[in-house]
Amino acid sequence: xxxGTIYLYFKNKDDILVQFFSYKAKQVFDLFREEVxxxxxxxxxxxxxxxxxxxxxxRDKNMAIVYQAEMHQNSRSAEPxxxxxxxxxxxxxxxxxxxxxxxxxxxxxxxxxxxxxxxVGAVDETINxxxxxxxxxxxxxxxxxxxxxxxxGIGSTK
Amino acid sequence: xxxGTIYLYFKNKDDILVQFFSYKAKQVFDLFREEVxxxxxxxxxxxxxxxxxxxxxxRDKNMAIVYQAEMHQNSRSAEPxxxxxxxxxxxxxxxxxxxxxxxxxxxxxxxxxxxxxxxVGAVDETINxxxxxxxxxxxxxxxxxxxxxxxxGIGSTK
Amino acid sequence: xxxGTIYLYFKNKDDILVQFFSYKAKQVFDLFREEVxxxxxxxxxxxxxxxxxxxxxxRDKNMAIVYQAEMHQNSRSAEPxxxxxxxxxxxxxxxxxxxxxxxxxxxxxxxxxxxxxxxVGAVDETINxxxxxxxxxxxxxxxxxxxxxxxxGIGSTK
Amino acid sequence: xxxGTIYLYFKNKDDILVQFFSYKAKQVFDLFREEVxxxxxxxxxxxxxxxxxxxxxxRDKNMAIVYQAEMHQNSRSAEPxxxxxxxxxxxxxxxxxxxxxxxxxxxxxxxxxxxxxxxVGAVDETINxxxxxxxxxxxxxxxxxxxxxxxxGIGSTK
DNA sequence: GATGAATGAGGATTCATTCAT
DNA sequence: AATGAATGAATCCTCATTCAT
Numbered sequence: 204x205x206x207g208t209i210y211l212y213f214k215n216k217d218d219i220l221v222q223f224f225s226y227k228a229k230q231v232f233d234l235f236r237e238e239v240x241x242x243x244x245x246x247x248x249x250x251x252x253x254x255x256x257x258x259x260x261x262r263d264k265n266m267a268i269v270y271q272a273e274m275h276q277n278s279r280s281a282e283p284x285x286x287x288x289x290x291x292x293x294x295x296x297x298x299x300x301x302x303x304x305x306x307x308x309x310x311x312x313x314x315x316x317x318x319x320x321x322x323v324g325a326v327d328e329t330i331n332x333x334x335x336x337x338x339x340x341x342x343x344x345x346x347x348x349x350x351x352x353x354x355x356g357i358g359s360t361k
Numbered sequence: 362x363x364x365g366t367i368y369l370y371f372k373n374k375d376d377i378l379v380q381f382f383s384y385k386a387k388q389v390f391d392l393f394r395e396e397v398x399x400x401x402x403x404x405x406x407x408x409x410x411x412x413x414x415x416x417x418x419x420r421d422k423n424m425a426i427v428y429q430a431e432m433h434q435n436s437r438s439a440e441p442x443x444x445x446x447x448x449x450x451x452x453x454x455x456x457x458x459x460x461x462x463x464x465x466x467x468x469x470x471x472x473x474x475x476x477x478x479x480x481v482g483a484v485d486e487t488i489n490x491x492x493x494x495x496x497x498x499x500x501x502x503x504x505x506x507x508x509x510x511x512x513x514g515i516g517s518t519k
Numbered sequence: 520x521x522x523g524t525i526y527l528y529f530k531n532k533d534d535i536l537v538q539f540f541s542y543k544a545k546q547v548f549d550l551f552r553e554e555v556x557x558x559x560x561x562x563x564x565x566x567x568x569x570x571x572x573x574x575x576x577x578r579d580k581n582m583a584i585v586y587q588a589e590m591h592q593n594s595r596s597a598e599p600x601x602x603x604x605x606x607x608x609x610x611x612x613x614x615x616x617x618x619x620x621x622x623x624x625x626x627x628x629x630x631x632x633x634x635x636x637x638x639v640g641a642v643d644e645t646i647n648x649x650x651x652x653x654x655x656x657x658x659x660x661x662x663x664x665x666x667x668x669x670x671x672g673i674g675s676t677k
Numbered sequence: 678x679x680x681g682t683i684y685l686y687f688k689n690k691d692d693i694l695v696q697f698f699s700y701k702a703k704q705v706f707d708l709f710r711e712e713v714x715x716x717x718x719x720x721x722x723x724x725x726x727x728x729x730x731x732x733x734x735x736r737d738k739n740m741a742i743v744y745q746a747e748m749h750q751n752s753r754s755a756e757p758x759x760x761x762x763x764x765x766x767x768x769x770x771x772x773x774x775x776x777x778x779x780x781x782x783x784x785x786x787x788x789x790x791x792x793x794x795x796x797v798g799a800v801d802e803t804i805n806x807x808x809x810x811x812x813x814x815x816x817x818x819x820x821x822x823x824x825x826x827x828x829x830g831i832g833s834t835k
Numbered sequence: 836g837a838t839g840a841a842t843g844a845g846g847a848t849t850c851a852t853t854c855a856t
Numbered sequence: 857a858a859t860g861a862a863t864g865a866a867t868c869c870t871c872a873t874t875c876a877t
Contacts, residue, residue, distance in 0.1 A: 205859040207853075216851060246516070268435050275433035277426050277492055286493075300515065310517050314506050317487070321510045324486025328478040334435055348472055352479045356514030357458065358404070359468050363842045365870075374868070521863045523849075532847065562832070584751050591749035593742050593808055616831065626833050630822055633803070637826045640802025644794040650751055664788050668795045672830030673774065674720070675784050679838040681874075690872060 217280035220273070224284040227266060231259055232291045239295060245303030246354060252295060253326055254346040260330050261342040271331055293319045322353060375438035378431070382442035385424060389417055390449045397453060403461030404512060410453060411484055412504040418488050419500040429489055451477045480511060533596035536589070540600035543582060547575055548607045555611060561619030562670060568611060569642055570662040576646050577658040587647055609635045638669060691754035694747070698758040701740060705733055706765045713769060719777030720828060726769060727800060728820040734804050735816040745805055767793045796827060 213219045238255040239248045260267040273279055296319045303309030329349060333342045371377045396413040397406045418425040431437050454477045461467030487507060491500045529535045554571040555564045576583040589595050612635045619625030645665060649658045687693045712729040713722045734741040747753055770793045777783030803823060807816045 206851090207860065208858055210852070211857070271433045272430075272435070275429045275489060277430070303515075303517075308517055309515050310513070313510075313515060317503065317506050317510065318515060320486040320490055321483045321507070321515075324482040324484070324489075325479045326482070327486060328482025329475070331433060331482075332478055345475065348475050349479070352471075352475065352514065354514045354516035355468070356510065356512045356516075357461075357467050357471060357476055357479075358512035358514075359461075359466055360518060364868090365843065366841055368869070369840065522847090523864065524862055526848070527861065587749045588746075588751070591745045591805060593746070619831075619833075624833055625831050626829070629826075629831060633819065633822050633826065634831060636802040636806055637799045637823070637831075640798040640800070640805075641795045642798070644798025644801060645791070647749060647798075648794055661791065664791050665795070668787075668791065668830065670830045670832035671784070672826065672828050672832075673777075673783050673787060673792060673795075674828035674830075675777075675782055676834060680872090681839065682837055684873070685836070 220269070220281045221284050224270075224273075224281050224288065228284065228288040228291065232288070232295075234259065235292075235295055239299065245299050245306060245308050246350070248299045248302070249296075249322075249353065250346060250350045252299065253322075253349060254343060256326055257330065257342045257346055261333075261338070264334070264338050267330060267334060271327070271334060274327070289323075292323060296322055325349060325352070378427070378439045379442050381427075382431075382439050382446065386442065386446045386449065390446070390453075392417065393450075393453055397457065403457050403464060403466050404508070406457045406460070407454075407480075407511065408504060408508045410457065411480075411507055412501060414484055415488065415500045415504055419491075419496070422492070422496050425488060425492060429485070429492060432485070447481075450481060454480055483507060483510070536585070536597045537600055539585075540589075540597050540604065543579075544600065544604045544607070548604070548611075550575065551608075551611055555615065561615050561622060561624050562666070564615045564618070565612075565638075565669065566662060566666045568615065569638075569665055570659060572642055573646065573658045573662055577649070577654070580650070580654050583646055583650060587643070587650060590643070605639075608639060612638055641665060641668070694743070694755045695758050698744075698747075698755050698762065702758065702762040702765065706762070706769075708733065709766075709769055713773065719773050719780060719782050720824070722773045722776070723770075723796075723827065724820060724824045726773065727796075727823055728817060730800055731804065731816045731820055735807075735812070738808070738812050741804060741808060745801070745808060748801070763797075766797060770796055799823060799826070 209219070213222060235252055235255055238251045241251055242248050260270070273281055273285055279285065293316075297315055300309055300313060300315060300318055304311050304313070326349065329345050330342065333340065333345075367377065371380060393410055393413055396409045399409055400406050418428075431439055431443055437443065451474075455473055458467055458471060458473060458476055462469050462471070484507065487503050488500065491498065491503075525535070529538060551568055551571055554567045557567055558564050576586070589597055589601055595601065609632075613631055616625055616629060616631060616634055620627050620629070642665065645661050646658065649656065649661075683693070687696060709726055709729055712725045715725055716722050734744070747755055747759055753759065767790075771789055774783055774787060774789060774792055778785050778787070800823065803819050804816065807814065807819075
């Protein structure tokens with residue numbers, strides 16, 4: 204494809220990113236929704252979500268690299284798209300946690316917005332570490348240990 | 362300051378970043394060590410560490426912005442410096458968790474490397490969200506809720 | 520032509536020089552070879568070579584200027600190209616002198632490497648003087664007096 | 678010596694070159710004059726001049742490098758100084774040749790300006806070759822073979 | 836007289852974008 | 857619709873020169 208051809212389909216370089224994220228976000232979040240719906244149990248829903256999250260980022264390492272970079276940049280053209288993705292993720296996590304609270308499997312005294320960051324941050328950092336290690340180990344196998352930490356925390360319950 | 366002046370103090374543009382992180386890292390980690398030593402209790406040590414972490418990043422928002430961007434970029438000149446910072450943080454967290462395991466306040470079945478990402482990731486994402494919100498609310502007030510999530514997790518213990 | 524355009528055709532500024540000399544050298548030395556082959560007589564071959572040499576440098580004064588500057592600089596990017604040009608010139612002169620020695624028109628006690636410098640140096644200096652004079656007189660008319668000096672020297676043979 | 682100090686003694690960078698050449702030229706040409714006066718014989722005078730020329734440039738390789746570069750550049754700040762040096766050299770060579778013509782040791786049909794270039798060029802090229810070889814061999818030992826070529830030329834006199 | 840930190844014009848190079856074909 | 861040669865603003869960096877101490 205010639206240099207100039209890209210400008211027939213995208214307004215400029217930033218627009219490539221913006222459109223890519225719009226497209227990818229929709230695609231990935233449909234998968235997330237589908238995955239979450241596979242279980243009735245709130246904890247299992249969260250486990251399925253995190254597993255799928257790690258799996259998708261492991262499958263598309265380039266996307267993972269760009270996402271990690273864009274997500275943590277303060278002045279980005281793709282700002283609104285990234286916000287949308289975050290928002291969608293938050294919505295899914297919120298629903299799961301609310302269900303968990305309703306069915307008694309999750310604490311009722313949770314600050315939802317913080318819980319979302321608590322989960323997203325840990326997953327992101329897990330992906331980030333995997334990327335910096337060169338993507339050499341199996342990312343998906345981190346799912347269960349992570350869920351265990353989310354649910355039980357690190358404190359001893361003796 | 363004239364264009365050329367910067368080159369009297371730094372080898373090149375990358376070197377500015379590298380030297381800045383070397384300097385800042387040393388300074389911040391001395392504070393972290395000091396903070397951690399203020400308490401005997403492992404959970405309180407972790408709380409002090411996180412509080413100081415949020416406090417320092419809140420105090421120096423520009424540093425926070427650059428750190429977040431560099432930390433999540435895969436090809437960075439400041440790579441070794443960032444790695445060193447991470448390593449120091451890991452060491453501190455490791456010590457705290459090991460102490461917590463010894464005195465019975467933390468679970469003994471923890472995968473240390475994952476615990477570190479679990480904590481660092483959640484704190485980073487908390488900072489990230491604060492930055493994207495424009496730094497409008499008090500970041501340090503997130504300390505206790507975060508520690509609570511780290512220790513107890515989100516699962517109900519009924 | 521815009522600033523950036525040159526970089527479509529040359530790797531960098533040095534490369535302009537290198538490629539120019541490669542191209543010009545080939546072209547000029549083909550002419551030299553052709554010129555030399557026009558005569559059977561060694562002295563006439565030398566005369567044709569020098570005439571063509573002066574003629575080509577007179578025709579392309581810019582090339583002459585750059586060549587004179589590069590040729591006498593100790594640290595040059597175009598070093599290998601210049602060396603090649605010199606080498607080719609040396610080869611041609613060597614062949615002529617060896618033929619002259621064989622047919623008895625040239626002395627047999629000559630140190631070839633010095634003879635080359637003796638000829639090249641005198642021709643170069645002649646060109647150099649012409650350049651510094653502003654290229655105002657006819658350079659080619661220097662051919663016969665130069666050849667006379669090369670062949671007979673300045674000593675009286677009474 | 679500090680950066681700024683040089684500007685107390687020289688107007689600018691070019692002026693360093695200009696003053697250096699003025700100084701060096703005077704010094705070297707005094708030596709040349711002295712050397713030439715050591716013999717009564719024209720050929721021996723030329724031999725002494727060339728020997729001293731090669732000797733001085735061999736002794737001060739840095740000067741040789743700068744001289745070779747400046748001498749063959751068309752736009753030089755030190756232009757007038759270089760011209761003066763050339764002029765002095767020409768004067769010396771002219772005197773020698775004129776004496777040689779008077780005493781019968783040199784041909785009377787010589788174009789003086791060309792003879793000078795013939796000699797200077799060959800000597801310069803000899804120095805140039807020595808510089809590019811890294812100054813590894815003894816330059817002064819080229820004197821006699823060079824003089825032989827100047828006087829007798831390369832033609833066979835059978 | 837000496838200093839050397841600061842200067843900023845100049846130069847090589849890149850790269851996102853345009854536009855004639 | 858596709859091309860890719862040409863563009864030139866922007867960026868990093870150098871280095872000759874100045875000037876307050």
